[in-house]
Every structure is written in C-alpha cells, then in structure tokens.
Amino acid sequence: MSQTRRLAAAVIAAAIASVITVSAAAAAPLAPSERCAVAAPAVAYPPLPHVARLVTEGKEVRIVALGSSSTSGTGASSAAATYPAQLAGLLAAGRPAVSVHMVNSGIGGETVAMNMARLQRDVLDHDPDLVIWQLATNDVFRKVPRDTYMDQARDGIRRMQAAGADMVLMEPQYVPTRASDAAYVESVAAVRALGAEFKLPVITRFDFMKVWLDDGRFTVEDMLSADGLHMTDASYRCLAELVAGVIAPPAVTAAKAAAGG
Secondary structure, rough: OHHHHHHHHHHHHHHHHHHHHHHHHHOOOOOHHHHHOOOOOOOOOOOOOHHHHHHHHOOEEEEEEEOOHHHHHOOOEEEHHOOOHHHHHHHHHOOOOOEEEEEEEEOOOOOHHHHHOOHHHHHHHOOOEEEEEOHHHHHHHHHHHHHHHHHHHHHHHHHHHOOOOOOEOOOOOOOOHHOHHHHHHHHHHHHHHHHHOOOOEEEEHHHHHHHHOOOOOHHHHHOOOOOOOOOOOHHHHHHHHHHHHHHHHHHHHHHHHHHHO
C-alpha cells in the first residue's frame, strides 16, 4: 500500500473512532435478547483481571477494538450499529452499568501484519485497559501462511500484554461459502490455539454464527450483508452481547453491585 493510501486509511480510521466513541455514549439502552443467546462454552472464559477490578470499583474501562472490516463495521447501517458501538451501549445500559471509553481501531481489509504496523499509534497510545483483537480473516484471503500470521499475532499479544492491557481474541466469522475451505477453517483453529497458548478468552463467533443459522434464529440474509461476508446490524448486535458477557460476566457485575456500583 502506498504512503498516500496508508495516510488516507489512517485518517478514515481516526474519523470512525471519534464518531463511534460519541455515538456509543448516546446509544439507547440495549437489553439482552434471547435471539443472541448461545450455550456456555465447554471451558469457561479465562478471567480479565484488570477489567474485573475496574468494573467492580466502578471505574471507566478503556477499550480498543482492533481488527479489520468486522471491527470497522462493514455491513452495518451506521457507525452506531457496529459491534464496538453496540457493545459500549450494552455495557453502559447494564445493571449495574459499566462506564466505557470505546475506541474503534478497525480498518477494512487489514491483515495481522497491517494491524501490527499501526499498533503503537492506534492501540497502545490509547493506553487501553482491554484490547479486543479480531484477526486472521484477511490473512487467509491474502494467502498469508498460517505460521507467519500466528508469529505476528504472538508478537502483538506480547506487546499489548506488556503494556498492561487485558486481551480478548475474536476469530473469523462463519460464512457458509467458506465453511469447507481448509485454509479458512484452519484460521479459526489458529485463533483458538493462540487463545489457549496465552490463556486468553476467544470469541468463537464461527461456532456462534453457525448455531444462529442452524437453529433458525437467523437466515443467511439476516446474518450477513449483501456481499455474503460481512455481518448486519442484527448480527453485530448479537456479537456485541456475547462480548459484553465476557467483559462483564455475572460474577463481576454481582461484585460491582455488592460494592455499591
């Protein structure tokens, strides 16, 4: 990518981040929905100790959402309908509420290496308490070798953890036309392997989205936008609910309520 195009992408990303931060603060309260519910994972999500402490103490949680088009919000009808914006609204409307400063650092089409190239500016400079990293989809599309993007991701995880941030990983989305693509399915397993290696929560959205389709809660047209790849307002909403449950699970919100939050 040329320097001019990189600069343009950075400007667009900054604009999106500022819009989403403002929109999230003004979002209407969002109640959990039965449509989005999924069975609890076989292995409970590892805790987010830094975030749990901040939530329990009633302090603001600074969240940076890093990734590509699923994070920037391709397929959403507006910046307020992206998963990071809906996530901020859900947390703010919780009982008890969680105060969040959300920064959307997603840029469509990026690989892990492209995320890493702007890690300092677009993630670490925001001094995040939590980073949600959606990764690997575009590495498959660009035919980046699995070992290459996994090594790059390991470097990123170590750098973000060294900066003091809790982390959540997010795997590629379920796409019916890619469900039998070996490299694509391998990328899902790769993200889960990174989660196991570093003891990080992984948003297993490949499985979640397949469940939504299989049991009829979504049709393909409801769940994916017209391009057949990116999510919609409704499926981004469900994704936000699932992420909210990892950030502020019942045990954490109960502790906050007991503390008078």
